[in-house]
Amino acid sequence: MKTHSAHFYPFIPAGGVGSRLWPLSRADAPKFLLDLTGSGHSLLRSTYDRLIDLSSDSVMVITGRTHAQAVKQQLPECTDTDLVLEPSPKDSGAAIGLASAIISLRDPEAIIGSFAADHVVEPTEEFHRVVEEAVVTAASGRIVTIGITPTSPSTGFGYIRASENLNIEEAPSALKVEDFVEKPDEDTARAYVRSGHYTWNAGMFVAPAQLLLKHLQANQPELHDGIMEIARAWDTDQRDEAMDRVWPSLPKIAIDYAVAEPAAAAGDVAMVPASFTWDDVGDFAAISRLNRAVNVDEVAVIGKNKRVMTDNASGIVASDTSRIVALIGVEDIVVVDTPDALLVTTQEHAQRVKNAVNSLKENGETDVL
Structure with missing residues (x-):
């Protein structure tokens, strides 16, 4: 400097x-x-x-x-x-x-x-x-x-x-x-x-x-x-x-x-x-945009599980389970698969995930937060 x-x-x-x-x-x-x-x-x-x-x-x-x-x-x-x-x-x-x-x-x-x-x-x-x-x-x-x-x-x-x-x-x-x-x-x-x-x-x-x-x-x-x-x-x-x-x-x-x-x-x-x-990596659309990990077709894949299959699909998968995740004919999808919670949305609605978190808090489902 x-x-x-x-x-x-x-x-x-x-x-x-x-x-x-x-x-x-x-x-x-x-x-x-x-x-x-x-x-x-x-x-x-x-x-x-x-x-x-x-x-x-x-x-x-x-x-x-x-x-x-x-x-x-x-x-x-x-x-x-x-x-x-x-x-x-x-x-x-x-x-x-x-x-x-x-x-x-x-x-x-x-x-x-x-x-x-x-x-x-x-x-x-x-x-x-x-x-x-x-x-x-x-x-x-x-x-x-x-x-x-x-x-x-x-x-x-x-x-x-x-x-x-x-x-x-x-x-x-x-x-x-x-x-x-x-x-x-x-x-x-x-x-x-x-x-x-x-x-x-x-x-x-x-x-x-x-x-x-x-x-x-x-x-x-x-x-x-x-x-x-x-x-x-x-x-x-x-x-x-x-x-x-x-x-x-x-x-x-x-x-x-x-x-x-x-x-x-x-x-x-x-x-x-x-x-x-x-x-600022504010939502899953940002992760899809920034991710430098190996992609499967047009799907960005992050997390420990790489068992992802795609057919005419695009978006992002973040998986920490051993389940196979198969995406068929979906565009700009967001799938987050964890042992105790599963999120499925689209990149267009990625900002609304916060609303789900607020609902979980209101319902007392704090064990997954």
């Missing part, structure tokens, strides 16, 4: 279940722990490998305590001091805030980078170049988000509206952010894409840790004070006591509301547009 790299510390918030990928993704095996692209590595492992060469030290991971063992198995190089285990889910404000606080106390000049554990990014070289621009921009005193050029008028993402170029010498693409926009309806999304002034908000942030914490203190003082108390105890033998005592009382709020939106209103946010390909 270029200037300021000696103070860059990326970290990985690894949370969420990925309910649109049920029954492949479960509470005890969320999507970031799975290989969903046929690469031979989980999404978490791939994210860690993508970031480690950018870091001036190590890469911190923030995840739930229930995933501690699995994360340690996948990332044996991640030390206990760089593995933040949440006692309970608190949304991204607490996770990103605490990681930033810990790092800021270790290095007051730190620039942090927050990158989700379950995204697919290619190629790595171009990702590194964009992050380098973001680090330089952050060093100028701004919170920086990486904007994804929309490929469709998606209603599933928030949007970023940017304006003039900031004329930063080593970050020629950096733009001033005017505001963040919530997930729009379809007509509004189409207007955003046509305008050319909006990018998808992928939740990637690069920022001076002290500036991020300053905005957190101004907008969420209770959350700020709580995470700072935990952070001050982090590199001591009081870490677990402070976490168990303070964490349950922290407000639950997304980093967008706690920091990004008010910081943008104050003129402190910039955006660097992504020139790499990006996918």
Whole structure:
């Protein structure tokens, strides 16, 4: 990396279940722990490998305590001091805030980078170049988000509206952010894409840790004070006591509301547009699109079971049973076969899998979640 790299510390918030990928993704095996692209590595492992060469030290991971063992198995190089285990889910404000606080106390000049554990990014070289621009921009005193050029008028993402170029010498693409926009309806999304002034908000942030914490203190003082108390105890033998005592009382709020939106209103946010390909692997249609495993005709096959037979069929099969799966005369089908749950849908309706998960919760069928 270029200037300021000696103070860059990326970290990985690894949370969420990925309910649109049920029954492949479960509470005890969320999507970031799975290989969903046929690469031979989980999404978490791939994210860690993508970031480690950018870091001036190590890469911190923030995840739930229930995933501690699995994360340690996948990332044996991640030390206990760089593995933040949440006692309970608190949304991204607490996770990103605490990681930033810990790092800021270790290095007051730190620039942090927050990158989700379950995204697919290619190629790595171009990702590194964009992050380098973001680090330089952050060093100028701004919170920086990486904007994804929309490929469709998606209603599933928030949007970023940017304006003039900031004329930063080593970050020629950096733009001033005017505001963040919530997930729009379809007509509004189409207007955003046509305008050319909006990018998808992928939740990637690069920022001076002290500036991020300053905005957190101004907008969420209770959350700020709580995470700072935990952070001050982090590199001591009081870490677990402070976490168990303070964490349950922290407000639950997304980093967008706690920091990004008010910081943008104050003129402190910039955006660097992504020139790499990006996918949040949000549903089974995405897995079919991204999968690099061996295909049977036009059917992508992932999972332990490769006993799939097809006849004039297309789609995706994810199977962890020993059953033969035969697809005949069906298009864009999605079949997920596990020992205790079977999902059959189409790629067109892949986003609706979350509705099935909600129904299972309401009916008390939590043993399969």
